[in-house]
Amino acid sequence: xxxxxxxxxxxxxxxxxxxxxxxxxxxxxxxxxxxxxxxxxxxxxxxxxxxxxxxxxxxxxxxxxxxxxxxxxxxxxxxxxxxxxxxxxxxxxxxxxxxxxxxxxxx
Ligand SMILES: [Zn+2]
Numbered sequence: 001x002x003x004x005x006x007x008x009x010x011x012x013x014x015x016x017x018x019x020x021x022x023x024x025x026x027x028x029x030x031x032x033x034x035x036x037x038x039x040x041x042x043x044x045x046x047x048x049x050x051x052x053x054x055x056x057x058x059x060x061x062x063x064x065x066x067x068x069x070x071x072x073x074x075x076x077x078x079x080x081x082x083x084x085x086x087x088x089x090x091x092x093x094x095x096x097x098x099x100x101x102x103x104x105x106x107x
Contacts, residue, residue, distance in 0.1 A: 004016060005020040005025075006078060007022065007024070037081050040066050043059050043062045057099045057100065074086055
């Protein structure tokens with residue numbers, strides 16, 4: 001008997017895909033992940049180009065929020081993005097600290 005990694009539903013009739021998700025969750029999660037991944041990619045691009053510290057910090061927050069959304073799935077053992085959301089969160093937290101420190105000195 002298979003069990004969905006996301007909703008925890010299990011039955012003989014519910015089809016579970018190779019990733020361990022039922023059909024409903026697979027569709028919903030795929031959409032969320034691709035949406036977040038795309039948003040994070042764009043935000044990363046903006047972050048790299050941006051020179052204004054305050055704006056950099058804003059981009060960093062966006063990255064952080066989206067990584068948090070994906071980490072929920074990572075914790076359930078569902079494949080999300082590489083590098084893993086939890087690594088993104090660590091990096092973002094570090095960068096947020098650095099940026100806010102720098103911001104203090106420039107204000
Ligand atoms: Zn499910």
